[in-house]
Amino acid sequence: MNPLYARISQSIDINRNAFAPLLEASSLSAILAPDEAIILEGDTVRSMFVIESGWAIRYRILNDGRRQILNVLLPGDCFGIRSILKSEADHNISAVTDMQFRSLNVEAFVDIVKKDDKLTSAFWWVALQEEAIFREHIIRVGARTATERLVHLLLELNQRVSIVEGGVSDFLRLPVPQLFFADALSLSVVHISRTFTKLKLMGVIEMAPGGIKIMDREKMVALSGFDDRYLNPTNFKLIA
């Protein structure tokens, strides 16, 4: 649960030991390969999950076979917490890279979290951040152009990865094909390719092995209207 702790401790003042009971009660999965499913629509889920390494996605398959990615799940991200109440999943979750997660029976999870106000806050924070990411995604696909969408998502990924890895890097690992961006941003693969080319020509990014290099962050921020406040919520007050 290191990545989870890394994320949460950025925003909430909490001791690493608080996570010990969760760590103890949970178990580590095998390593999944790309495209392996974890949760399928209609599944009855009775666990919560934390990603330890690799990327996964929440997505739905539409009638016409198209895949719409709802959210990217990075190390430290949680899913399945909804199963506290609702037991039938209404969307799928699959690995997109080699990936490993921890899981924990949701009853046990609730028991542990209820005993510790700090942990309660921590998981509220996790839920609220994911909601904020959902809202931002609505704006991204709803109100932005292709270029804006791609740049905005790249900056979000860069930021989210940085938080877990403990520092902003201008190299962004992208262990996914361009189809991933197409399905996440509601664009065609062809147009994703064109947009990457355009960004290279503009000099704001460069291709690097296994990812991209951010060459002109300021320009990217201006270009996409990226405002990272939704990822770095501040002003907390613990109510418990």
Added chain:
Amino acid sequence: MNPLYARISQSIDINRNAFAPLLEASSLSAILAPDEAIILEGDTVRSMFVIESGWAIRYRILNDGRRQILNVLLPGDCFGIRSILKSEADHNISAVTDMQFRSLNVEAFVDIVKKDDKLTSAFWWVALQEEAIFREHIIRVGARTATERLVHLLLELNQRVSIVEGGVSDFLRLPVPQLFFADALSLSVVHISRTFTKLKLMGVIEMAPGGIKIMDREKMVALSGFDDRYLNPTNFKLIA
């Protein structure tokens, strides 16, 4: 809190009396006029709200002045619950019709809800349904055509209103201008108008004073891929 109870009791077996403490501790607002703001981006919110009558919206204003509606809030819908943890709003909430709400200090809310497992479940359900609506909205604006989007939203509104009013009606009150649909569905007003006209010509809806009449629900469902399961979650298990 009648509309809230009407919604929740559809899915959770809970007694009306359970809401009495909330009712007692909360207070009813004045009647707001269209476009009056309730919460603005950056506001520090310390209350939770329940809509008693009228419609409101969650929305953001983008750099270029465009308004993106994230969600429609109908009677019985809640907002501000996020302020349990995060105190700065990252989007706006305003009335779109004459509107009235109840509000309750969030500390008091938490105190009351914690004491009653059924209430805890009830508000989990509220949060999860709203999340499901957000996800569906991503798919709507991301993956559907103009006609599909409009029909899908009309069916969602019809369904949500029905749940509160205790029965499905083929007349759908639409107390909002077409600009509302434009900003919610990421389309231009002009195109909304064209799409309404097209739907009339197809014979699936008819204009009626103050709203529309649904003439061919089956066709609308087929047309938009509407699947109401996200609004009527079943299969609950209370963990508390």
Added chain:
DNA sequence: CGTATTCTTGACCGTGCTCAAGTCCCGTGG
């Protein structure tokens, strides 16, 4: 080294946008 997948580029097309003019509706005041 050969095959498959992913990426790139070109040409053409269509959905939905913009701009603009016109119509309808309703409230207000003469």
Added chain:
DNA sequence: CCACGGGACTTGAGCACGGTCAAGAATACG
């Protein structure tokens, strides 16, 4: 009761962003 004015809606014409189809290049992998 009618004249006026403003907002909302409608309709037309032209345009642009991004989609589709298709062929070729690059990269990965067995």
